[in-house]
Amino acid sequence: MASVNRKLAVFNQVTLDGYFTDARGDISWAHKHDAEWNAYVEGNAATEGPLLFGRITYEMMASFWPTPMATEQMPKVAEGMNKRLKLVASRTLDQVSWENTELLKGDLLAEVRQLKAEPGDDITILGSGSLVAQLSAAGLIDRYQVVINPIALGEGRTMFDGMDKRLDLTLTGSRTFENGSILLSYERTESTDQ
DSSP: OEESSOOEEEEEEEETTSOSBOTTSOOGGGOOOSHHHHHHHHHHHTOOSOEEEEHHHHHHHHTTTTSHHHHHHOHHHHHHHHHSOEEEEOSSOSOOOSTTEEEEOSOHHHHHHHHHHSSEEOEEEESOHHHHHHHHHTTOOOEEEEEEESOOOSSOBOTTTTOOSOOOEEEEEEEEOTTSOEEEEEEEOOOSOO
16 A cells, blocks of 8 residues: 555564574575465565565575566466565665666665655565664664564574664564464564663
8 A cells, every 4th residue: 555654664584583594594494385374475475565675685586586486386476576666775786687676776774764755655675684684773664574483593693683773663463374483563663761
């Protein structure tokens, strides 16, 4: 839904011990294939808002979603991912090849503030832990959707690595899936105790 006050949200999967990637950057543990989860993902893919990625997540997504394999395995998700506007924040990429993708090469915080000030559909960050940490510290992320997976890795990276400010959140919803994962939805809370 388009709004004047565009929101920025995060959707990420984490392990029970809080990691969104393992120590090598692998996220294969987060791939589920059951009817309930697939229907949920298809519903998310049908939304209209832009997606925001860092370079690493963009390259991973762009290597899969435009392929025939993605279309065969998850046709509705592939269609949604390919047609949505994708924004890539990167200082090192000079060009992007995935359809409907724009490169953001300026100051990350300034670019995101500008995007949020424009009318349009809400923006969602997928993966992109370094972006999440930077934008969280700057108070620019409004909503967090975190799927806790029933697995512990013992080590890895959190979405908030390097963040030097406390982040206060208010739980706004939850959903338990038959595969054991739990979706927790939060909104940022203004804290007076920082």
